[in-house]
Amino acid sequence: MNALITADSLSVAFDGDEVLHDVSLALRPGSCLGIVGESGSGKSVTARSLLGLNGERAEVRADRLEATGTDLLRATDAQLRALRGRRIGYVLQDALVSLDPLRRVGAEIAEPLRVHGVPRRAREGRVHELLAAAGVPEPELRARQLPSELSGGLRQRALIAAALALDPDVLIADEPTTALDVTVQAQILSLLEANLAAGRAIILISHDLAVVERLADEVLVMKDGRVVEQGPTSQVLSRPADPYTRRLLAAVPSARSRGSRLSDAPPLELSARDRELLGARRAGAEPAADGAPAAKAPVLKVEHVSKRFRGPDGRERTVVDDVSFALAPGETLGIVGESGSGKSTTARIALALAEPSAGRVLLDGEAWSGLRERRRRYRRRRISVVPQDPLGSFDPRWDVGRTIADAIPAEVGGSSRSEARSHRVSELLEAVGLTAAHARRHPLTLSGGQRQRVAIARALATSPEILVLDEPVSALDVSIQAQVLDLLGDLQKALGTAHLFISHDLGVVHHVSDRVLVMQAGRVVEQGTADEVFFRPRHDYTRELVAALPHPTLQETA
Amino acid sequence: MTALATAPETAAPAAGSRPRTRRTRPATALRSVSFWLAAVVVALVLLAAIAPGLLAPQDPLEISLGESFDAPSAAHVFGTDQSGRDVFSRVVHGAGQSLAIGLGATAIGLVGAIALGLLGGLGGRLADASVTRVIEVLYAFPGILLALILIAVYGSSALTQMVAVGVATMPGYARMVRGQVLAVKGSLYVESARALGHSPARILTRTILPNAFRPLTVLVTLGVGQAIVWAAALGFLGMGVQPPTAEWGAMLNAGRTYIQQAWWMDFFPGITIVVFTLSLTVLGRHLQRAADSGASR
Amino acid sequence: GCGTADPSASLPAGTKEGGDLVYATDREPTCLDPHNSGDMPQTYIARQYLDSLVSMKADGTVVPWLAQSWHVSKDGRTYDFDLKKGVEFTDGEPLDADAVVANFEQIMDPDTQSSTDLLYLSPYFEKATAVSEHTVRVTLKRSYSPLLTVLSQAFFGIESPKAMARGLEANCAAPVGTGPFKVAEWKRNQEVVLVRNDDYDSAPADAKHQGPAYLEKVTWRFLKDNTARFGALQSGKAQAIFNLPPESVPAASADSRIDTDDFVHSGVPFALDFNTDSPQLSDVRVRRAIVHAADAPGIVESAYGGVFPYEGNALSSGTPDYDENYHEPFPYDPDKAAALLDEAGWTGRDADGYRTKDGKTLTLRLPYNSDPGETPPADLTIFQNFQAMEKRAGIKVELQPKDAASMTAIKQDPTGYDVKGGYWNSPTPGVMYIKFSQETLDIDNGQNVARDFDDELDRTLVQAAGTTDPEKQQQLYSKAQGILTSQAWHLPLYPVQTRLATRSDQVRDIWIEPSEGEPVLHDAYLIRDGA
């Protein structure tokens, strides 16, 4: 069969910088081609090239570039427009902002119909049909709403509906499930599956191997603008030929990866002095043995904590509802839950950055919530936080050195610029795998992984007993995420800190946690050891979560 | 009253707004030309303000009755006025007065605004609510109106002119300071500082204030230009410094009468103000861009 | 025309009748009743709707108006006026002797807040009585030869007693007279609309025609801004403008469509008056030095661009019995000024080079009204030039802009100024008595700005007012001008002029009457296309 889309040796340059090098691909009718690769590897540029949408600054070269019979290298603007929307439907990467926020959802979906000459009267009915087909409940209502009034999942469906409006031969879906909760993610994937089953060809772009594995017949692995490996899905994912693909696969945290390292970086070696400096408080503190959290007294105890907020409409909403847990020294407690389920709020209460509306928090058995800040301040160094967005948590005026020095307790050297302090800053940087030279860099000039390391170094500066990690890796690529997770594991082993680890990624939580807490709408619906919760879920919600995990191989029991 | 800095929008470039990266590359050369031109203009005006004698050929107050209304020529590059005074010398000597009024007004506006803004940003809910109200009320007196009321009450003089313009520009700054303080106060990095156990005083002085005031420096550059324009507008209406003192606004007022006969009397002080404020704007934007690409995201 | 709407375009050719004239002037009166207050803008507009008892011609002779004839008693203290019969006010009231009496009573009533009229009348006026239905008798305390001239001004226009009885506010808004027009509407800040009095039949003897006015309507516009006012004339938006700005005179004379009519006011020219209550100015040598130090013709030339002449006499050249010997009594002479100041003891110098005596700097405060409507830019230039000239002589002049209330207060508090600018328009040389007599100083109403008097001057002026012999008057008034000059109580600068500019292609026969320079629109008519 002839390929619907063919690209031979496609290269794209922006203002003279080539970002895509000799990419070749072919899409057969009715098949699904998956493109995987880390951020910036050129996935989206490839997709946009297939629609001639790379903008005026792009220079596109190829031996051959054809889509549904149109030669894209020679096509006029009008020909390209005829192609877009009608022959190829494109679902952009950023589902949350890809609908014009000022126009009604219906108008957005009707746009391709209007552009391609469907009479006005016919449009409305078609819009409702499309929405219904995309699995949107109450399509008449939704069509009248604004994108901001729709949840992320509904917005993604609306986008897909718009892309399918004219029944195109090809659907290109760029990261259609990122930023969505697992359950919603599963629904979107089912929708795509249904389209595939109906005979439509799909190009599915994702950095998530599990997602691709579920749908794609063939996979294209990209790195730095090149294709490093290409072939049938099962072959590429189970017997990867390229080392990069292998690394990518190994870096995915899951139940299987528990206790093993994710990255190929060597484990961190901390000298005794480093360990002392970084405050391994209990001399010879044993790293918590797997599955056997010490029966020692908990360092942090959260008892029946609730938090209520008054919304802009003046009504109160309970965001955290009667949550209780205890964190033992050296232990990692994972918290999972969908967006808005109250994870971050719980973390803020644990950090005493927010006061609970009811219940109390104990730190080392002493009162921690409900105190005057003055009485709490000197104990704050015992509990540190590593945020999801490290950049936002750095003072924009300071360089890395100053940022970390600011966290070093006053006893170490006098002024923030003193010798002793800068020495300490260097030590901390080295402890997280950076070098002393990074101290003079501004956080803006660092990569995401490096920023997260700086945030960890800052958190360690006070020699805490507890680290609260709020989605510390969800902004990172798999391989970088792997490095950071390994680093955190190494540090915990060496220092015996207790971790409160928050993530919406079940794999990550399963990989790092001793015990897991599942939250839904502010309530703890289930808690237990990681394996108990994930392999033998008791609560319906947990079951639903686990079932929604897209990667069948990842769910296999060890 | 051109719509410069105190527009509410510019007044609240809160930290959370989305980054507006501009394509810089193609325009860099042009920008630097504009930057240097602006810098030279500002430097010249500053020189005129500090040592007018160096630039001005004549005494700005000395009349020469035989030479009234001479058109611009080699002897009088900007021409002469009705009493035969050299307009160029008057423009040069006027720089000091006008700049002093502009700076003074900006200082008054800023001090008031910072007090209000900090009160609103740092005080409790009640303080903030009242400050917001006060700012809103001040906003309801559009610029010059507030200035005119003050002049109606206290009479026209350089001092009232300065205070009037200062007070008139205050709400814009105040809104900005307040917004900025609130944005910084709610930022993640302030929360991090709290989580580190720093004292409130330390967080205020080391983190909140420096970050909240950072955009102010740029705004002052823009604000001085704006204050000068406002002051000149008052002068133009005859409500500022009184003749024969050389001051740009007062010169504009005097020149208006003879506009058909001696256009240069109004044109040159006016264009000086335009070029000077434009230069300040250009400089301010460069500073802003430098600040944006440097420290913030 | 130049494409703009010609107000007469739609009217039939060959008739003078009909049409709407737009007349633009600079200042807006505060009250349309000229009896109240008494500022120039009032008299200019009042002339259009009020008739006076008599009218004055350019040669100074007085001709009948509402008064058909009059008789003056031998001692000059009783005036009997015979009124025209059958004249009605525009509110239907008849003009009779009682009505005229009511006018004099209103002027003398403090509630009217009259100023100008009182200054003319109060030293002399005793009472007005109705002798018969159409005969009024005015009785004076002492003889006052300029009375008829004075009464010819629109300041003394005769109003309807019924209208006056409505009270000040209503009367200010729309006074009612017997004149050729009626006040239809006053849109503040914009214009007064005057409509024709169709029944008018009481024009003065020197009018160009009798009977109703030709114009149907007059829009009396206020355009304060000089550029705008002249622009309105150029573009034909106004057919006549009053007070053509001096700076526009060259442009106006270059424009063939524009006619100008200059009128030099009689009375006291614009002058800087010296307050003799101030210690430094009580010395006549200092006053003379100030006058010598100022290049007065140059100052005027610079401010008024040669459009207004210089005048150094205490009287303007158009005033009866003006003596041109005193045209420039103290010519510009810096050396003489220096010598006089040395002689007066101002020999020291301070850091800025100003003269001092006993450690005190020779400083003169010159307050002026900061409202440009009150102090036109050219006068401000005069002050500045004066300041710069005096500085050369070592005299420090402080220009002090003030608001209206402060200026009013200063009038009553002579310690508030050393030098002050002002003028007094008047058809008679008797005005010297108003400005420089002991009587006005004693009333303390702020007219005697120099705050000094001279017995001989007073006697001379009273004598002049008492005689009807023209030769004797001439002699006495000359003498008075001499005395005034020697006192150097003021620095006269320029005679106040009124410049009427008209579009000769659109309107004809607007003329200026000589008593106060009031424009007369009764005879004016619009030119028809093809006519």
Place this chain on the structure above:
Amino acid sequence: MTAETAIAPSGPRPALLARLRASLGGRIALRILSALVLLWAVATIVFFLQHLVPGDPALAILGGASANPPPETVAAVRAQYGFDQPLLAQYADFLGGLVRGDLGSSYTMKEPVARIIAEQIVPTLQLTGASLAIAWAIAIGSTLLTAARPGLAARIGSGLEVVLAALPHFWLGVVLLVVFAVTLHWLPVVDDGPAGLVLPALTLGVPLGGFLAQVTRDEFDAASRQPFVLSALSRGTRPRDVRWRHVLRHAALPGIALSGWGLGSLISGAVVVEVIFSRQGIGQVLVTAVTSQDLPLVIGVTFVVALVYVIANILTDLAAVAVDPRLRTSIGGAS
């Protein structure tokens, strides 16, 4: 998306406010209420400012070139205007008058302030309205023609906008007047009709247009980089359509939000422009009132301008909602 489950009923205290905020009508009512509070504050401030004036207001009333008021007259005036009463009584009188729409009587024009303003506000509103239209035409024209386009166009456009925005009214007005009216005679110097509106409206509108254009351009640039633009293009929409249908609306939003403020700045500007072009209007009245210290008139103008400002802001809020339906819930949110 599951968060809806956790809604607890509200306590009784904020019930009224909450209920008001819950409906659009309620929010508009709140907005109007807060506007009234604002007007009261403005009125109070100007009233007390008035009493800071040095000197005797009675003298200002009796002022004028040839005034010579005897003491009895001054006393009569004091009594007439109530200056002899205690301040609070005067304040109560003043507020009472305000409620009845009575702003007192002008000292110099001896006429009710409300009537003077009612007459003069019309030409000013015409002027500011025309200026706002010109400003928007410039902003939209310049943005559509040059924003987010490659090459020289954008640079020229944005450079021009900076220059336009920096032109002070007092200078631009005089230059326009001299060039187009006095020298070229293309337009009348004064005229009550539409021809006379051209130059003043340009003087006011052009700098504001430059300013608005900068704002819309920035926003246009930002919006045209938003994914929804690419999304629209990927459906086959013409680039020109995308500019008009999608991006322009976004670009206009901050400008609309600024228009209320802009109207305020236009009224400020009208003060200067009306003086230059000798136009009727509130600005002229204000200048005259200030120079002659006619305080009731100053207060009246201030109050009315504040009123216009408040109304303009409510209107711009509504306009912004029309363009951006997301804002529906934010009306009255500030109060």
